[in-house]
Amino acid sequence: MARVVVDVMPKPEILDPQGQAVANALPRLGFTGIADVRQGKHFELEVDDSVDDETLAKIAEGFLSNPVVEDFVVRRLPA
């Protein structure tokens, strides 16, 4: 078994109102110097060794992300 991480983020040109809301809240909470926040999704998959990178890419592109508005990165974590 291996642990695979898939990070999904809104594309840079896509308006991210949730990230903006977090960014706008930080100064009110007394945290300064944070210029921008983008909010995405983080998936952790427990994957059998037989699952190849191509399959993982298909899962990330065809299901976990929507390529119209999101980018994704797939990483295998070291055991």
Added chain:
Amino acid sequence: MRIGVITFPGTLDDADAARAVRYAGAEAVALWHGDADLRGVDAVVVPGGFSYGDYLRAGAIARFAPVMGEVVRAVRGGLPVLGICNGFQILCEAGLLPGALLRNAGLHFVCRDQRLRVERTSTAWTGGFEAGAEIVVPVKNMDGRYTAEQSTVDELEGEGRVVFRYLGANPNGSLGDIAGISSADGRVVGLMPHPEHAIDELTGPSADGLRLFTSVLGSVLA
């Protein structure tokens, strides 16, 4: 004329969609998400709600339901399909319409009576409207901000495939005030506002929405 109305786990507006179908004078046929069977219907409505709890993304899981495989197949043969709200999100996720619906720019769930302009009448679902007609139907959603690559929006605008546009304040920050779009052949239409809630002045802000359902009768019988 038989019009199918799909129910997924978490669908809310299937009863009102079926009522709108009956008001229009057609037979409403209940379709179940788990059945790969359209029961021979002449058109399909994918109604609103929160299919699969909107988990992952609105519409992302519903698009893989067995019934949606049949819808995608039937669309290739010209089946008229109307996606309302969550149904619009599902049609975009399924690739039957371009673009995506994202969280409202104001981060609020917006629920109000909304003025719209009917921009395209050469679709299976809007043939009964006058071009440029202004209508009022409810809008109620959290993820209604229509977004697509600029090239896609340019294509939709250039080909006249923007079917409905918000009038007055845009409720969600959608590009170009887009409220609804169609496929190139006009058989598939998706919109965020809810025409099925505006079919009788006793129970809605107008009866304007009924015309989508009467329009499809004309288009199928023609």
